[in-house]
Amino acid sequence: MEDNKMNAQPIDSKIPEGPIAEKWTNYKAHQKLVNPANKRKLDIIVVGTGLAGASAAATLGEMGFNVLNFCIQDSPRRAHSIAAQGGINAAKNYQNDGDSVYRLFYDTVKGGDYRAREANVYRLAEVSNNIIDQCVAQGVPFAREYGGLLANRSFGGAQVSRTFYAKGQTGQQLLLGAYSSLNRMIHAGKVKSYNRYEMHDVVIIDGRARGIIAKNLVTGKLERFAAHAVVIATGGYGNTYFLSTNAMGCNCSAAMACYRHGAYFANPAYVQIHPTCIPVHGDKQSKLTLMSESLRNDGRIWVPKNIEDAKKLQAGQIKGSDIPEEERDYYLERRYPAFGNLVPRDVASRAAKERCDKGYGVNNTGKAVFLDFSEAINRLGIDVIRQRYGNLFDMYEEITDVNPGELANEINGVKYYNPMMIYPAIHYTMGGIWVDYELQTSIKGLFAIGECNFSDHGANRLGASALMQGLADGYFVLPYTIQNYLSDQITVPHFSTDSKEFDEAEKRVQKNLDDLMAIHGKRSVDSIHKELGNVMWEYVGMARTKESLETALQKLKELRKEFETNLFIPGTQEGMNIELDKAFRLRDFITMGELIAYDALNRHESCGGHFREEHQTEEGEAKRDDENFFYVACWKYNGTDETAPTLIKEPLHYEAIKVQTRNYKS
Numbered sequence: 001m002e003d004n005k006m007n008a009q010p011i012d013s014k015i016p017e018g019p020i021a022e023k024w025t026n027y028k029a030h031q032k033l034v035n036p037a038n039k040r041k042l043d044i045i046v047v048g049t050g051l052a053g054a055s056a057a058a059t060l061g062e063m064g065f066n067v068l069n070f071c072i073q074d075s076p077r078r079a080h081s082i083a084a085q086g087g088i089n090a091a092k093n094y095q096n097d098g099d100s101v102y103r104l105f106y107d108t109v110k111g112g113d114y115r116a117r118e119a120n121v122y123r124l125a126e127v128s129n130n131i132i133d134q135c136v137a138q139g140v141p142f143a144r145e146y147g148g149l150l151a152n153r154s155f156g157g158a159q160v161s162r163t164f165y166a167k168g169q170t171g172q173q174l175l176l177g178a179y180s181s182l183n184r185m186i187h188a189g190k191v192k193s194y195n196r197y198e199m200h201d202v203v204i205i206d207g208r209a210r211g212i213i214a215k216n217l218v219t220g221k222l223e224r225f226a227a228h229a230v231v232i233a234t235g236g237y238g239n240t241y242f243l244s245t246n247a248m249g250c251n252c253s254a255a256m257a258c259y260r261h262g263a264y265f266a267n268p269a270y271v272q273i274h275p276t277c278i279p280v281h282g283d284k285q286s287k288l289t290l291m292s293e294s295l296r297n298d299g300r301i302w303v304p305k306n307i308e309d310a311k312k313l314q315a316g317q318i319k320g321s322d323i324p325e326e327e328r329d330y331y332l333e334r335r336y337p338a339f340g341n342l343v344p345r346d347v348a349s350r351a352a353k354e355r356c357d358k359g360y361g362v363n364n365t366g367k368a369v370f371l372d373f374s375e376a377i378n379r380l381g382i383d384v385i386r387q388r389y390g391n392l393f394d395m396y397e398e399i400t401d402v403n404p405g406e407l408a409n410e411i412n413g414v415k416y417y418n419p420m421m422i423y424p425a426i427h428y429t430m431g432g433i434w435v436d437y438e439l440q441t442s443i444k445g446l447f448a449i450g451e452c453n454f455s456d457h458g459a460n461r462l463g464a465s466a467l468m469q470g471l472a473d474g475y476f477v478l479p480y481t482i483q484n485y486l487s488d489q490i491t492v493p494h495f496s497t498d499s500k501e502f503d504e505a506e507k508r509v510q511k512n513l514d515d516l517m518a519i520h521g522k523r524s525v526d527s528i529h530k531e532l533g534n535v536m537w538e539y540v541g542m543a544r545t546k547e548s549l550e551t552a553l554q555k556l557k558e559l560r561k562e563f564e565t566n567l568f569i570p571g572t573q574e575g576m577n578i579e580l581d582k583a584f585r586l587r588d589f590i591t592m593g594e595l596i597a598y599d600a601l602n603r604h605e606s607c608g609g610h611f612r613e614e615h616q617t618e619e620g621e622a623k624r625d626d627e628n629f630f631y632v633a634c635w636k637y638n639g640t641d642e643t644a645p646t647l648i649k650e651p652l653h654y655e656a657i658k659v660q661t662r663n664y665k666s
C-alpha cells in the first residue's frame with residue numbers, strides 16, 4: 001500500500017468553477033443537453049428500484065429516454081427503501097427556526113466530519129426543497145400540523161426541525177410516490193420493468209459501459225441487455241456485517257462487478273453504526289431491527305448512575321422503571337449539552353459503547369442502554385406520543401413483548417413508563433462507488449446513485465439525509481448530468497447483444513456460477529456469512545486498531561479459502577435457487593470486507609463512523625488528521641480479489657466552510 005503522505009492524483013471530479021452557491025446553477029446553464037427528439041434514440045439501464053433507482057427511472061422515462069429498470073425483488077415496491085422510517089430532510093424553514101440552504105449544507109458537512117465533497121453537499125442542500133414539492137405533488141401523505149402545513153421534527157446533528165415524515169413509514173410513502181410515477185412510465189412504454197432479475201456483470205465495450213448480464217432469478221437463465229449508459233442504484237453494503245438493520249436482500253454485488261472492471265470504490269471504511277437498534281439477543285438471529293432516530297426527539301437515553309443498579313438490571317432483579325429520576329445518568333445530555341440526545345449517530349453510538357464497556361449496560365448481555373419516553377408521556381400525554389411513534393412502539397412490542405407506552409411504576413408521585421432497550425448496530429454505508437460531480441464513475445457511461453455511491457455524507461451520514469440524497473440524485477441531479485454524456489451518443493445506434501464483449505461477459509458469469517456449484521463442501525452460505533459478520537464486527541467494527549485490522553485481513557483470507565473449498569449449495573442452477581443467489585452475493589461480501597479493512601488500516605485517524613482507538617482525544621472523541629487524510633480514498637482493483645487494491649487520493653477542497661473539530665457540546 002502507498003504511504004499516507006498527501007499526493008494529489010490526476011482525478012477529475014468535474015467540480016465546476018465559481019462560488020459554491022453558483023456551481024450547480026452554472027453547471028445547469030452550460031452543460032450539453034439532448035434534444036427531445038433524440039432522447040427516444042437512447043437506451044438507459046437503471047439497476048435498482050429503491051428510492052434512487054425508481055425516481056431516476058421514472059424521471060428519465062418522463063424525459064423521453066428508453067429505460068430498462070431492474071430489481072431483485074418481485075416488485076419495485078419491495079426495495080429496501082420501503083423500510084426507511086423516520087423522515088427526509090429539506091431546508092424549507094417552515095418552522096421559521098432559522099433553517100436555510102446554507103445551514104443544511106453546513107450541518108451535513110460538519111455531521112460528515114469534514115470528509116464529504118463540499119460542492120456536492122451544497123447542491124444536495126439546494127435541491128432538497130424541490131424534493132418535498134415533487135413528493136407532495138405525487139400525493140405523498142407527509143404529516144401535517146393542525147392548520148394544514150407540513151409538519152417537521154428534528155434529527156441528529158441539527159438544532160432546527162427540518163425533517164419531513166409520514167409517521168414512522170416515510171420510506172414506504174416516498175417509494176409509493178416514486179412507484180406511481182414509475183408505473184405511469186411503464187404504462188407509457190418508456191420504462192420496461194424487469195423484476196426478479198439480478199445484475200451479475202456490467203459489459204464494457206471500448207472503455208464504456210454498454211450493458212449488463214443479469215440472471216433471471218425465476219428461470220435461473222442468464223440474459224443480456226444493452227444500452228447507451230448504465231446507472232447503478234443498488235443500495236449499500238451494510239450486510240457485509242451479516243447482522244444489520246438492512247433488508248436481507250441488500251447486497252453489494254453490482255457495485256463489486258463495477259469495481260472489478262476498474263470503477264474506483266471510495267471510502268469503504270465509512271460504515272455507519274446506528275445507536276438505536278433493538279439489541280442482539282442470541283446467536284440464532286439473522287436480522288436486526290432499527291428503532292428510528294426520530295424517537296430521540298422525545299426519548300431520553302440513559303443508564304443507571306450506580307454500577308450496582310446496572311448489575312441488578314443485568315441479573316434481571318430489577319427493571320428500568322424501578323430506578324428513579326435522580327439515579328439515572330442521561331449521559332448524552334450530560335456530555336453534549338447543546339445537542340443532548342440529538343447528537344449525530346457516530347457520537348451517540350460510541351457513547352453507548354463507552355457506558356456498556358464500563359459495565360453500565362442494562363440487559364442480560366450488558367450491551368444495551370435505555371431509551372425512555374416517561375418524561376415526554378408525562379408532559380404531552382400518551383395519545384400525542386402514539387400519534388408520533390405509534391407504529392414504532394407496536395414494532396418494538398411485537399419483537400420484545402414490552403410496550404414502551406405502558407405505565408410501569410410510580411415513585412414519589414412520578415410516573416415511569418417501560419423504557420425501550422437499544423444498542424448500536426450496522427445500519428448504513430457512507431462509502432460506495434466513486435463518482436464525479438456528474439455522478440459518473442471512473443468508467444465512462446457508468447453512473448452510480450443513492451446509497452451505492454460515496455457522494456455526499458463524508459465519514460458519517462446525518463439522520464434523514466439518505467432519502468434526501470437518493471431522491472436528489474434520482475429526480476434532480478442524474479437526469480441533468482447524464483445528458484452531458486449522452487449528448488455525444490446520439491449518433492451511436494442501439495446496441496446488439498451479439499458481440500464478443502457480451503459473449504465474454506456471459507461466459508465469465510457462467511463460469512463463476514459453475515465454480516460455486518462445483519464446490520460440494522459442507523457449510524451453508526449463512527454459516528460462512530455469519531462468520532464473516534463476526535470477524536467484521538469484532539475487528540472492523542465500532543472501534544478499530546492497527547492490530548485488529550491486520551487480524552481481520554488474515555481471517556478474511558482464511559474465510560475466503562473456506563468459502564472456496566467448503567461451501568455447500570443444494571439443488572441445481574436450473575430454475576430458482578436461493579442458496580446459489582446468496583452464495584453469489586457472499587463472495588462479493590468477502591471482497592467488500594477486505595476492502596473495508598484495507599481502507600480502515602490506511603486511515604490513521606478517527607473521523608465519523610471510522611474510529612481508530614489509537615487516534616482519540618483524552619475525552620474519547622474522534623481525532624482527525626487533516627494534514628494527512630483530507631482526501632477521498634479511492635480504491636482501484638488490481639486484477640484478482642486476492643490482491644490488495646491500489647489507493648488513489650482525491651484531495652478535498654473546501655472554500656465555504658472552515659474545517660474545524662466537531663463540537664456538539666456548546
Ligand SMILES: Cc1cc2nc3c(=O)[nH]c(=O)nc-3n(C[C@H](O)[C@H](O)[C@H](O)COP(=O)(O)OP(=O)(O)OC[C@H]3O[C@@H](n4cnc5c(N)ncnc54)[C@H](O)[C@@H]3O)c2cc1C
Pocket residue numbers: 047048049050051052053070071072073076079080081082083084085086087088170171197198199200233234235236245246247250251253254290427428449450451452463464465466467468470
Ligand atoms: C431500517 C432503516 C430505516 C431507515 N430510515 C431512514 C430514514 O428515515 N431516513 C433516511 O434518510 N434514510 C433512512 N434509511 C436509509 C435509507 O433507507 C437507504 O439509504 C435508502 O433507502 C437507500 O436507497 P437506494 O435507492 O439507494 O437503495 P435500496 O432501497 O437499497 O434499493 C436497492 C435496489 O437495488 C436492487 N438491486 C440490488 N442489487 C441488485 C442487482 N445485483 N441486480 C438488480 N437489482 C439489484 C434492489 O432490488 C433494489 O431495488 C434507513 C435505513 C434502514 C435500514
